[in-house]
Amino acid sequence: MKYAYYPGxxxxxxxxxxxxxxKAVFNNLNCELTELEDWNCxxxxxxxxxxxxxxxxxxxxxxxxxxxxGCDIVTPCSSCYTILNKANRYLKNNEEVFEKxxxxxREANLSYHGTIRVRHPLDILVNDIGIDVIKLNVKIxxxxxKIANYYGCQxxxxxxxxxxxxxxxxxxxxxxxxxxxxxxFPYKLRCCGGMLMTTFQNASLKLSKEILECAIENGAxxxxxxxxxxxxxxxxxxxxxxxxxGTEFKMPILFFTxxxxxxxxxxKKELGLENNxxxxxxxxxxxxxxxxxxxxxxxx
Amino acid sequence: MITEIEILxxxxxxxxxxxxxxxxxxxxxxxxxxxxxxxIQCGTCTGSCPLSYAMDITPRKLIALFRAGDMESILKSRAxxxxxxxxxxxxxxxxxxxxxxxxxxxxxxxxxKKILNPGIPTYALSQSFMKSIYKYxxxxxxxxxxxxxxxxxxxxxxNMIPLGIRMLKKNRIKFSTEKIKGITDLxxxxxxAETFDMPIEKELPAYTPEAVGYKSxx
Numbered sequence: 001m002k003y004a005y006y007p008g009x010x011x012x013x014x015x016x017x018x019x020x021x022x023k024a025v026f027n028n029l030n031c032e033l034t035e036l037e038d039w040n041c042x043x044x045x046x047x048x049x050x051x052x053x054x055x056x057x058x059x060x061x062x063x064x065x066x067x068x069x070g071c072d073i074v075t076p077c078s079s080c081y082t083i084l085n086k087a088n089r090y091l092k093n094n095e096e097v098f099e100k101x102x103x104x105x106r107e108a109n110l111s112y113h114g115t116i117r118v119r120h121p122l123d124i125l126v127n128d129i130g131i132d133v134i135k136l137n138v139k140i141x142x143x144x145x146k147i148a149n150y151y152g153c154q155x156x157x158x159x160x161x162x163x164x165x166x167x168x169x170x171x172x173x174x175x176x177x178x179x180x181x182x183x184x185f186p187y188k189l190r191c192c193g194g195m196l197m198t199t200f201q202n203a204s205l206k207l208s209k210e211i212l213e214c215a216i217e218n219g220a221x222x223x224x225x226x227x228x229x230x231x232x233x234x235x236x237x238x239x240x241x242x243x244x245x246g247t248e249f250k251m252p253i254l255f256f257t258x259x260x261x262x263x264x265x266x267x268k269k270e271l272g273l274e275n276n277x278x279x280x281x282x283x284x285x286x287x288x289x290x291x292x293x294x295x296x297x298x299x300x
Numbered sequence: 301m302i303t304e305i306e307i308l309x310x311x312x313x314x315x316x317x318x319x320x321x322x323x324x325x326x327x328x329x330x331x332x333x334x335x336x337x338x339x340i341q342c343g344t345c346t347g348s349c350p351l352s353y354a355m356d357i358t359p360r361k362l363i364a365l366f367r368a369g370d371m372e373s374i375l376k377s378r379a380x381x382x383x384x385x386x387x388x389x390x391x392x393x394x395x396x397x398x399x400x401x402x403x404x405x406x407x408x409x410x411x412x413k414k415i416l417n418p419g420i421p422t423y424a425l426s427q428s429f430m431k432s433i434y435k436y437x438x439x440x441x442x443x444x445x446x447x448x449x450x451x452x453x454x455x456x457x458x459n460m461i462p463l464g465i466r467m468l469k470k471n472r473i474k475f476s477t478e479k480i481k482g483i484t485d486l487x488x489x490x491x492x493a494e495t496f497d498m499p500i501e502k503e504l505p506a507y508t509p510e511a512v513g514y515k516s517x518x
Contacts, residue, residue, distance in 0.1 A: 009439035013474045014467070038481045040437040050411060050426050052329050054493040058433065061489060093331035104492040108485035153386035158400065165391050191350050191386035198445060199421050200382055203354050207384075236463050275470045 001128065003119075004066040005033040006084070008077035008228075009041050015228035017272025021257040022076050022121055024270045028261075029129055029137060033074065036065055042083045044195075056097065057104040059087035063118075064110040072117045074124060076257070078154040078227035079194075084118040089159070120155055122226055122256065123162040126170050131177045139265025140290045141179035145282050147259065148183060148220035149175070150211065150234075152227040153191045165189075171224060171256060178263040187214040192233045208233050209241045212249050222252040222280040224259055231255060235277050252280035262286065312369050319371035322412060326405035330398050333405070338395040339363045345389035345399050355379035359389055359399055362406075375415040380406045381422045424451045434490060437480035442473045 011019040026033045043058045062084065066073045075081050091098045092114050102111050125134065149171040156163045163170045166189070172182050192211055193204025212234060215223050225231045235253040242249055254276060261271040262283060268274065273283075312320070327333035345359035346352045357365065357377045365374050374380065380403050389399040410416065416423055428447045432439050442464075449456045467473050480486065 010441060012438070012478065014441050014472050016472065040480050040482070040486050041433050041439045043433070044429070044439075050408065050430065051494065051497040052326065052408065053496040054490055057489050057493040058486070061486060089331060090329060094329060097329055100496050101493075104489045104496070107488035107492050108482065110485075153384075153388065158387040158390040158398075189388075191384050191388070194384045194386070195425075196351075196382070196384050198448060199425060200354070203351055203382060204384075207350055236467070239462070275472055277466060277470065 002032050002034065002069075002071045003074040003124070004036040004069050004071040006036050006039055006042075006062060006066075006073050006075040006080060008075060008080040010077055010079075010228040014232060015255075017258065017275045018076055018228055018231070018255045021255055021261050021266075021271040024266050025125070025257050025261050025264065026121070028264050028266055029125075029133065031124070031129060034069075034071075036062065036069070036073065039065065042080045044079050044083060053097070053100055053104070056087050056090060057101050059083055060091065060101050060105060060112050061108065061110060063088065063116050064105055064112040066116050067112055068110075072119055074119050074121055076121050076226070076228075078120075078152050079229060081118060081120050082154040085159075085161075088114070088116070088118060120162070120226070122155070122170055122174075125260070126174050127162060131174060134174070134260075134264075135177050138178055138263050140263055140286050142175065142259070142263055143179055143282075143286060144181045145179075145259075145286075146181050146183050146219055146221045147171075147175050148185045148215040148218065148223045149188055149256075150185070150215075150223050150225045150230065151188050152225060152230045153189055153194075155226055156189070171226075174256075175224070175259070178260070180259075183218045183220055185215060185218055185220070187211045192230045194229055194233070197233050197237065204233060205237060205241055205244060208237060209245055209247070212238070212241070212251055213247070215251060216249070220251070221282045222254055222259075224254055224256040226256055228255075238278075250278055252276060252278040252283075254280060254283075259283070265290075310369065316369060316371055319375065319409065319413060320369070323366075323371060323405060323409045326408050327402060330401040330405065332396070333398060333401065335395060335397045336363060336366065336402060339367070339397060340395060342394060344392050344394060345397075348388040348392050350386065350388070351382050351384055354382055359403075362403075363397070363399075371409075372415075374406060375410045375413065376417060378417060378420065380410065381417070381420045421448070421452045424448060427451075432477070434487060435479075436477045437483045437486050438478050440474065440477035442467075442475075443477060 007019050023033060039062050042062065043055050073084060091101060105111055151168055156165050156168050176182055190211060191207055193207040196204040231253050238249045241247060258271045258273060341360060341364060343360045349359055352358045357379045362374055362379060383403045385400050387400050393399060425448045428444055432444060
């Protein structure tokens with residue numbers, strides 16, 4: 001199955017490692033991902049605060065481009081995932097609005113007929129490719145690594161998507177099959193503050209602190225995220241949180257594709273692990289022990 | 301059946317009516333936006349909101365104020381800008397009211413009617429965002445943040461320097477913004493769309509005897 005890959009603005013600047021690791025993982029599993037040519041910014045949450053038809057038209061240009069290729073869109077960024085899905089929903093729900101947006105798209109010789117679905121790589125990995133196929137390709141089992149699965153607030157809400165809205169289990173199932181240990185993490189869907197980190201920083205710092213605290217209380221070795229904004233908020237501001245709240249957080253925040261990539265035996269550089277602020281020691285130990293094993297097998 | 305939402309709760313001032321109508325126009329785009337009429341004031345939205353502690357008017361109260369005909373207090377509040385749009389309220393509402401989408405409609409109404417609380421920097425951020433999309437078609441996050449800080453208080457940049465240095469070391473900042481090839485097409489789309497977004501002056505609904513008393517809120 002072919003998919004049109006929509007990275008989003010964040011994956012091309014601050015969170016390149018998500019882009020790299022996602023492509024590397026899909027390559028390893030022989031699934032084709034062609035980047036959607038000349039995609040434009042989806043508009044993110046700010047846009048819907050300003051003008052509706054403009055916001056929908058800007059997002060719909062991407063949907064129209066993907067429809068031309070005839071493939072569904074895959075987007076790792078949770079924010080883009082929600083916005084493109086929202087645009088799809090709003091257009092299909094209201095004929096008048098759909099017509100207006102198509103009139104706008106016609107200025108660029110494009111049109112959209114509502115046939116595209118927007119999907120998340122987590123959904124495709126677990127539901128399309130399947131955990132059994134992934135299990136066969138595992139080179140480095142995760143050895144009971146305790147991962148706090150942080151879904152963030154955007155990929156299973158508000159409409160029922162590919163998983164339950166209050167207690168999703170997709171990441172847990174995926175990581176358990178790779179050998180990780182599931183831990184209790186009730187804050188898996190709680191908002192980290194998102195864009196508020198720029199406008200109302202204190203509120204966002206409080207929310208992020210609560211999530212980090214919950215992960216540490218339950219013994220997590222690292223937090224796996226699906227959203228680049230969450231990763232930036234939880235990782236980049238740990239120093240500030242430590243200063244304000246007197247805590248001593250040093251929690252590594254990784255993208256779920258990075259952890260999956262390690263298990264599939266992909267090289268560290270390709271996964272962008274060097275770009276994270278905090279190294280996950282247990283993960284590094286897995287690399288060392290696996291390379292030692294390789295030495296033994298090649299020598300012996 | 302959900303009855304007409306346009307029935308006014310009693311006699312309202314002209315300003316209040318214009319605000320109310322603008323808001324209702326914005327809610328028309330929301331699928332099932334009219335469910336706001338079915339609010340049972342249970343408070344699940346406020347209870348689930350992770351930011352309700354910082355709001356001056358909580359979500360439940362916002363909906364109650366709308367039904368009582370007090371749009372002005374809502375639009376002047378801080379609450380609509382503090383919403384992080386996490387969709388928890390919308391997921392859990394027993395009447396399936398699209399609370400988050402309604403808050404977006406309130407934000408748009410406030411921006412359109414220029415009721416902007418001076419302490420809210422969101423407007424500056426969205427202006428910078430819009431300009432970037434019009435100019436390049438894509439966004440460069442570090443540039444956006446810096447522009448935003450320059451607009452809302454350049455001294456804050458000193459707070460960001462430690463984080464900026466760490467990100468530079470990890471090679472996570474890109475200084476140039478990519479321009480898409482179809483930027484002229486995108487601009488044509490945006491300009492055409494803005495003609496649809498211009499506020500339409502709607503005729504005020506006529507006063508009828510049924511618009512007073514208990515009938516108007518049932």
